[in-house]
Amino acid sequence: MAVGVRRDGSFAVLDWWAAPAETTAAYEQLFTRRWQRGRERIKRLVSDGAEAITSAAAVVSPSAAHPLGLAHWFRNREALTPPWPGAQRRRFRRDFWPLWDALDQGELHRWAQRCCARRRWHAPDMVKKFRDELHHVLAYWRWPARWRHRLRTSNLAEGFFRHLRKYLNRFPGCGDAAHAEQILGCFLLAAEAMHS
DSSP states (O other): EEEEEOTTSSSEEEEEEOOOOHHHHHHHHHHHHHHTTTTOSSSSBBOOHHHHHHHHHHHHHHTOOBBBBBHHHHHHHHSSSOOOOOHHHHHHHHHHHHGGOOSSSSHHHHHHHHHHHHTTOOOOOHHHHHHHHHHGGGGGSOOHHHHHHHHHHSSSHHHHHHHHHHHTTHHHHHHSSHHHHHHHHHHHHHHHHOOO
């Protein structure tokens, strides 16, 4: 599923492709279809970092910036911390997440410095990776403020699938791939009608 952000900050489903699994070939097909429809330049692609998406994007849109959504980036950083007890882990999360509510980049960098300084001895691998990758993750600041909340996360696609699963619960099942595509098409038309 490819979801794009419009100039006014709203969003639209750009394209979708039904595949039996998340493979590089399936994502290449999705990205190529977008290219064939005249949207050859993707400036920023936010994903969960799945290898299939990363590989396909490198082939079809090699110049696109491709950061992880913030939640996925955070989970990867958190995996580099020691096995802290519950209270210490909750404190780490409380320190980390407010970074994204900063009013400007200066404030965000000051908070990030404090967050790293507190953990430089206990989680040096996490701190190094955090510092090395922060500039890449913060690329969403180059875009207008009304778009930023859309460009720093993969929540649009995840929310789409959450609603789709709820919609699919109304059906006893799909007869074949064509039937599944019809159901998905009906869902997309209904979603488009609601947002227009």
